[in-house]
Amino acid sequence: MGEPGDLLAEYSQLAGPDEMFDRDGGIRTNYAHLGARLKGWGERDYHARQAAADLDQLNGGVTFTVYQDDAGTERIFPFSLIPRVIGATEWARIEAGLVQRVAALNRFLADIYTQQRCVTDGVISADVLGGAEGFNLRAMGFVPPLGVYAHIAGIDLIRDQGGEYRVLEDNVRTPSGVSYVLENRRTMLNAVPDLFPAGAVASVDDYPDRLLDMLVSVRPDSVSAEETRAVILTPGQANSAYFEHSFLARQMGVELVEGRDLVVHDQRVYLRATTGLERVHVIYRRVDDEYLDPLVFRPDSILGVAGLVDAYRSGQVAIVNAIGNGIADDKVIYRFIPDVIRYYLNEEPILPNVDTWVGTHPEDLAHIIEHLGDLVLKPANGSGGYGIVIGPQSTRAEIEEARERVRAHPSGFIAQPLQEFSTIPTFNGTRLEPRRADLRPFVVTGATSWVLPGGLTRVAADSESYIVNSSQGGGSKDTWVLRGRGEA
C-alpha cells in the first residue's frame, strides 16, 4: 500500500441525494464536525477502526441467527462506521410526525375493534377492510389499558429526492432492532470515540427505563406500580431476534420467559419458579399473535401459553403490544393512514406517505392500470406468490401481462412510484461508496408517547441495492441526533 489517500475526498455520489454531501460535493452542515474528523483517513485507518468495531460486537455476542443455515449460525449485523446525522430542528419535526402517527394508529385500532366508525364514515371502505390482512376477531370488543395498542412502534422512514422524510412502512406488532441502536452506540464509543462532537449527540441510554415505565403503566388496575411484575416472552434461543429479547430483559432487569415457563390458573398468569408459582402482571411479548395461546390460535403452537388470551381479556394481565395490531400495519391500510390521521386527530399529517395506489380502491385501480409503466407493482400480501414488477424496467409485453393480472385480481396488488432515496457514505473494504439507507425510529407509548432520539439506520448491501433488510446482507449504522445548535 502506498501513501494513504483521503477516502472522503474520493467519494462519488449516486443519482439520488446523499445525506453527507450536497450536489456540489460540499459537506452538509450537520456533518461538518464528522467531515473534519475523518479528513485524511485512508484505507488503513478505516480498516483498523472497522476491525475494532467488528471485534467488539462479536465478543459481545451482538448477533442475529441466520435461518437458512442448518447449524443456526449466528452472524454479526454488518456495522458501518460513518453515522447518519440528524439536526435538532429536523428531528423535532420527525418526532412530532411520529407521535402524531402513532396516536392516530391507536385511535384507529380502538375504533376498528369496537364501533368501526371509520368504516361507517367512509374513511376505510368495507371492501378495503375485508381485503386487508391482520384483522383479528379475538381482539373484538376489548379495549386494553389506557386505550393503547401500539405500545412500541417502529416506523420506517426514507428521505426522498426532495429531502423530505416519508413513512415507508408502519410496524406495530413486534418491531425489532432497538437493541442494535443501543449496541451500535456502545460500539462507536469503544471503537471511534474521537469521531463524536463532545456533548452534542443525544444519548440513547434512556430506552430501557422508558420501556419499563411504560410496561408498568399499563398494568392491571388491581396491582400497584411497586408490585407490578413485568416479563418478556420470547419464542426462544432459535429466534432471529433472541439477542434483542435477552438484551432488553437484562437492561430492564426483568425475567425473560418462554411459553413453558408460564401457566394460567383462574385467568391469572404465573411464573413457574423454584419456590412455587409467582404472579405476572405485564407481558412484553415478542411472540406473534397466532402463537400466543394454543386454545384460541394455532393449537400446535408450543411457544404460547394455554389460557393467556382469556386472562388478557379479563384484564388480569396486560399484553404488549396488543393482540390484533396487524390490521394497522397492513400494506393496503397503509395507503389510508394519512386519511386516518385527518379523521381522528383533525390534523394534517406531518410525515407524508410514499405515494401508494391500492387495487381494492376503484380510483386507485384506474390509476394503476393507466400508469403501470411508470410504477412499481407489489403483491398486497406476502402469501400471493406474485412477483414485483418494476414498470420502468419492463417490456411492453410484461406490462400488458401485469395489467391483466391486476384486472383479474385487483385486491392482490398495490403500486408505488420507483423511489430514489438518500444514501450515506459506507466503507466497502477499499473505499467509501454511497449506500441507500432507511431509518427506523422507535416510539414508546403509555399515557404519552416518547421517541428514542434517532433510531436504527439500516443500509443496503451494495451501491446498486434498494433493499436494506439484514436478511439480504444489509447492515446498520449509528444514528446521531444533534442537540440544540450546530445544524442547518
Added chain:
Amino acid sequence: MLSRVAENLYWLGRYLERAENVARLAAVNYRASVEERSPDEDEAVLWDALVQAIGSDAAYAEAAGSERDLSSGEWLIFSARNPGSLVSTITRARGLARELREHISREVFEEINLLYLASDESAASRGLRSYTATVQRGVAATMGLYDNTVLFDEGGEWLRCGMFIERADMTSRIIDAKYYMLLPSLADVDGPLDRYHWLAILRSASAHEAFRKRYRGSIRGTRVAELLMLDSAFPRSLRFCVSALERHYKLATAGTPRMRALPVARELALMDLELGSTSTGDIMTSGLHEFLREFQVRVNRVHTTITDEIFHAVPASMP
C-alpha cells in the same frame, strides 16, 4: 427464580467445571506423552485411560470404528461428534450462557463467548497444549468474574451446586481410573516408576503443590488417596466438594418448600458426616473401587433428585 433458569445455571456450572477438568486431564496426559514413560506404555494407552475415565469409551469405540485416523486425544478434545468432547462442552456452556444473558453479567458472558470463539476449527491447528491452557484460564477467569460481578443470589448458588457436584464426580473418576495403581502400593516400596505415576495423578487433580504442603516426605499411595478423598481443606477432594455442595444447596433452597428440599439436604448431610468420620485405611480395607462406585451412584442420585424435585416439579398448591 424461574425453574428453567435455575436448572440452566446449574448446568452452566457443571459444564464449566467439566471443561476445566477435561482440559487439565488432557494437559497432564500430554505432558506424560512427551516426557519419559515406561517402555511398555504407549501414548494411546494414556489417552485411552482418560477416555475411560470420563465415561465415553463405548462412543469412542464406535466412532473410531468408522474413522480410522481418529485418535482418542482428538476424540476427547476436538471432536464435534463427541458430545462430551472439550469443544462440545464449551459450545454447550456458551449456548446456556447465551440463554442466561440477563442472569449473568456482560463480563461473564464475554469471557465464555471468547472461549467459544477460540473453540472453532482452528483450535486443533493451534495445538492441544495451547487450547487446553486457554480453556483452563478461561474457566478460571469466568468463575472469578462471576464471583465479582454477579449478585450473590439463588442463581449463583445453583451455579455453584452444579460446579461442585461435577467436581465431586470428576475427582472420583480420576481416582477410580487409577485405583488399580493405588492398591498394590500399600505394601510396595516406592520405586521411581511409582513416583512418576503418583505425580501424574496429583497433577490430574491440581493437587501436586497441595500435597507437598500437606505431607513431608515421599509420595505414597495412601497419602495421595487421603488428600484426594478426605482432606477437608483441599478444594477438589470428595469431602470438600460434598461439604460445599451441602452449603450451597441449603442457600439455593432457602425459599423452597421444605418437603421438596429435604431429601437432598438429608442425603448430603449424611454423606458429609460419613466422609468426615472414615479413614483411608477403612476405605482400602473394604475396597477402594467399590467405595468410589457407591460414591458416584449417590452423587448421581442427588443430581436426579434435584432435577425432579426442584427444577421439574410442578408446584402443587397455589400461592
